[in-house]
Amino acid sequence: MPIYEYQCQDCGHIHEALQKMSDAPLSVCPACNKPELMKKISAAGFRLKGGGWYETDFKSGSKKNVAGDAPASCPTPSACSGGGCGNA
Secondary structure (H helix, E strand, O other), rough: EEEEEEEEEOOOOEEEOOOOOOOOOOOOOOOOEEEEOOOOOOOOOOOOOOOOOOOOOOOOHHHHHOOOOOOOOOOHHHHHHHHOOOOO
């Protein structure tokens, strides 16, 4: 379920609510009890990084190339990280 962010147009209170996409938007501010709550448009608050679900769980065989691994043809992985071997 997504987390929606609301802001009261009267008192400025910011409120987050865990709601289904099919739920009606909230309208009453929990701080001042006035019907002035408006849904804000904001970016998602998470970041996928590091070894994780896609790189390690859903790839198979030679397709697994976890972020940061050197190409198979690279003789010295430390040289590739800076672009020194020509394979990067």
